Amino acid sequence: MSVSTAASTAAAADQPACRDTTASLPVLGRDVTVPLVTGGEVTYAALDYAASAPALQRVWDDVAAYAPYYGSVHRGAGYLSQLSTDLFENARRTVEEFLDCRDGDQVVFTRSTTDSLNLLAAALPADCQVFVFETEHHASLLPWRDARVTYLNAPRTPGEAVATLERALSERDPHGPALVCVTGASNVTGELWPVRELAAAAHAHGARIVLDAAQLAPHHPVSVRELDVDWVAFSGHKLYAPFGSGVLAGRADWLTAAEPYLAGGGASRKVSRRVDGGVDVEWHESAARHEAGSPNVIGAYSIASACKALTEAGFDTLVAREQQLIDTVRAGLAEVPEVRVLSLFGDDAPRVGVISFVVEGWNSSHFAAALSAEYGIGVRDGLFCAHPLVRTLLGSDPQTQGECGAPEAAPGEKSLNAIRVSFGAGTPDEHVERFVRAVKELVRDGAQWNYRTVEGRCVPAV
Numbered sequence: 001m002s003v004s005t006a007a008s009t010a011a012a013a014d015q016p017a018c019r020d021t022t023a024s025l026p027v028l029g030r031d032v033t034v035p036l037v038t039g040g041e042v043t044y045a046a047l048d049y050a051a052s053a054p055a056l057q058r059v060w061d062d063v064a065a066y067a068p069y070y071g072s073v074h075r076g077a078g079y080l081s082q083l084s085t086d087l088f089e090n091a092r093r094t095v096e097e098f099l100d101c102r103d104g105d106q107v108v109f110t111r112s113t114t115d116s117l118n119l120l121a122a123a124l125p126a127d128c129q130v131f132v133f134e135t136e137h138h139a140s141l142l143p144w145r146d147a148r149v150t151y152l153n154a155p156r157t158p159g160e161a162v163a164t165l166e167r168a169l170s171e172r173d174p175h176g177p178a179l180v181c182v183t184g185a186s187n188v189t190g191e192l193w194p195v196r197e198l199a200a201a202a203h204a205h206g207a208r209i210v211l212d213a214a215q216l217a218p219h220h221p222v223s224v225r226e227l228d229v230d231w232v233a234f235s236g237h238k239l240y241a242p243f244g245s246g247v248l249a250g251r252a253d254w255l256t257a258a259e260p261y262l263a264g265g266g267a268s269r270k271v272s273r274r275v276d277g278g279v280d281v282e283w284h285e286s287a288a289r290h291e292a293g294s295p296n297v298i299g300a301y302s303i304a305s306a307c308k309a310l311t312e313a314g315f316d317t318l319v320a321r322e323q324q325l326i327d328t329v330r331a332g333l334a335e336v337p338e339v340r341v342l343s344l345f346g347d348d349a350p351r352v353g354v355i356s357f358v359v360e361g362w363n364s365s366h367f368a369a370a371l372s373a374e375y376g377i378g379v380r381d382g383l384f385c386a387h388p389l390v391r392t393l394l395g396s397d398p399q400t401q402g403e404c405g406a407p408e409a410a411p412g413e414k415s416l417n418a419i420r421v422s423f424g425a426g427t428p429d430e431h432v433e434r435f436v437r438a439v440k441e442l443v444r445d446g447a448q449w450n451y452r453t454v455e456g457r458c459v460p461a462v
Contacts, residue, residue: 025240027055027240027426028054028057033376034376037449042376044376047422047431047432049423050190050354053237055240071083075265075266098311099247099249100224104252107247110233115246116233117181120231125257127177129150131207134154134388136389140181140212147179152165170205178206179207180202181209181212182198183215183216188389190351191345192349199227203228208230211232211233219353220319221315231251240424240425260283260292268283269282329355336439336443338359340359342418359442365453367419375434381418381419391416
């Protein structure tokens with residue numbers, strides 16, 4: 001059986017589940033049980049999708065069907081190498097379709113969103129000016145160290161975001177290159193940003209724009225054409241695809257003009273010795289230019305499999321069901337006066353399944369530890385690698401330094417961090433219902449167990 005046939009068979013076997021409009025998509029780990037400090041076991045409720053979403057069962061089945069046929073791509077004459085090369089390049093085309101790319105756009109496979117944006121940062125033309133809001137994830141906030149960067153204050157409405165960008169762009173040198181970097185959905189608040197309007201503002205002032213779609217692509221369709229962005233970056237591990245792969249897709253000219261992100265085999269087309277003893281190199285002008293080394297074939301294939309699964313399930317159905325989960329969580333938290341949900345744009349802003357909050361009287365690390373140890377619920381606490389944004393939302397100085405993990409505050413002490421619950425296409429209704437119930441019980445009754453701080457992390461005392 002060929003790998004294409006094997007993968008198709010695996011996908012077809014999972015098709016009825018993907019078409020089920022009344023339930024979550026099957027994911028790995030949905031039946032895993034974990035022990036509770038209070039005794040017994042419970043099915044684990046994975047509610048940290050914003051960090052890493054569980055792999056879709058469909059993706060795992062497709063990868064398992066391909067694994068016996070694995071071979072090195074682009075460089076082998078053998079059957080398995082040719083098969084793997086075909087699969088790798090077909091994965092690229094699948095991503096192009098998933099993102100609705102334009103003719104001439106390139107899809108470069110990377111390790112993650114962070115890697116994608118660092119690649120683009122390395123490809124910026126000389127004297128490029130970059131505009132980025134302080135609300136970005138560090139993957140979008142930090143790669144531009146070699147450019148002239150203008151950091152923009154956190155807006156409080158989508159309209160203010162567009163107006164802030166327009167003012168900043170109107171003051172720049174109109175003759176030099178410029179790039180705007182913006183998220184599609186916040187990894188802290190889940191709120192959707194006005195990407196199309198920001199792209200229009202950027203282009204009106206002669207700038208280009210890159211979309212960080214790490215939190216958007218798993219929840220909503222992303223069309224490069226409709227949003228009119230120049231590049232889009234996302235991570236496989238948030239798109240229900242494991243194995244450490246990401247994507248940078250968009251215009252080819254800056255990427256082709258730049259030196260390869262990594263120098264080595266695969267990126268080079270011709271290499272020869274010079275008479276003086278040096279080396280001459282002719283680099284590829286395709287996406288291979290920035291994919292030196294043996295690529296992560298399984299990672300790329302897993303992204304393509306996830307793209308197909310989400311497309312076949314139908315984003316209209318997925319978005320509608322996720323909105324029901326969002327409504328359940330927000331309604332439940334609204335019933336607890338001690339809970340404050342963090343937001344930039346207000347309660348009515350459209351959002352994906354990412355919600356951050358603080359609980360009066362609780363250290364956030366303590367609360368998250370109790371959710372895990374006493375209820376089998378996995379959430380995240382801290383600053384979510386978006387320190388300036390979280391500090392702003394908490395009303396502290398956004399310039400205050402902080403750690404990505406929990407601070408050194410003991411249980412019961414106030415901490416300048418928050419709790420984040422996040423979910424998506426693989427989340428069963430019971431998980432969010434258990435979460436809401438657990439929040440109410442913890443606030444009302446307190447934790448049933450004693451906790452202590454070990455190396456900055458709150459853990460059950462033994």
